[in-house]
């Protein structure tokens with residue numbers, strides 16, 4: 001039995017453009033989101049995140065491929081699982097003249113959720129103190145938190161948030177990120193789509209990186225941080241070390257008098273050099289965040305642009 005909450009295989013979505021071409025928004029995407037924690041769905045603008053989410057929620061039809069939520073094929077079995085899924089994809093419609101709390105009470109009534117959940121949801125998203133103010137007086141960040149509160153009324157096991165910090169000021173962003181982290185810690189699986197690397201690095205436990213609708217990398221954030229990292233190798237004899245590393249299949253480079261080498265696992269460098277009797281005086285990772293890695297992966301992608309593909 002799979003413990004994946006979201007699983008897509010060969011997922012593809014084509015849109016037909018007015019000029020008769022095909023725009024492939026999602027290319028054969030294999031997405032695997034494990035249960036628990038916050039999973040980042042990271043990609044530049046226009047890379048296919050919203051399209052993928054809309055397909056998962058039954059709002060758009062895939063051209064090809066399969067999707068499962070909680071191990072159930074969707075959209076076929078969506079009615080069986082949708083009760084376990086909360087999503088903030090588009091701005092929800094709240095009544096501007098009602099208070100935040102009243103809006104939630106109406107929603108709770110509509111879905112048959114116990115009234116007690118309203119206050120619990122308000123507490124979770126940290127709207128206490130403002131819940132009796134009219135919705136129209138809320139800041140963008142408060143509106144976003146109310147939207148998340150609305151999804152919590154059905155106590156979802158999976159929460160899908162499409163770029164929830166878009167358009168917020170720094171304080172609003174911080175609050176939403178805290179709320180998302182708390183939800184992940186509380187056992188809800190959160191899929192957080194974002195084009196902001198720092199956000200994924202700060203909030204997520206695992207992530208999938210896409211560019212132009214294609215999977216670029218996937219794994220725990222720690223794995224992604226470690227992948228393809230470049231190291232500065234300090235040794236008494238850099239020339240000898242460069243020979244040894246090259247013989248072992250690495251590609252050492254002498255940059256500004258320093259020896260730099262890419263490696264997935266730094267222990268491999270230590271071992272190879274140690275076996276040749278070369279002892280490191282220092283091994284320093286040169287890239288400590290996802291930013292450079294992400295930029296490297298998405299290099300050559302048409303960031304934020306629509307990729308037109310001619311009909312084959």
Ligand SMILES: Nc1ncnc2c1ncn2[C@@H]1O[C@H](COP(=O)(O)OP(=O)(O)OP(=O)(O)O)[C@@H](O)[C@H]1O
Nearest residue numbers: 015025044045046047048049050051052305306307
């Ligand atoms: N209904 C549609 N008809 C035609 N093309 C579409 C449609 N919806 C999305 N696209 C195209 O599909 C591609 C992926 O868009 P999508 O909104 O999924 O990306 P995204 O990663 O969510 O980007 P953003 O962060 O800007 O929302 C884009 O090229 C977009 O123009």
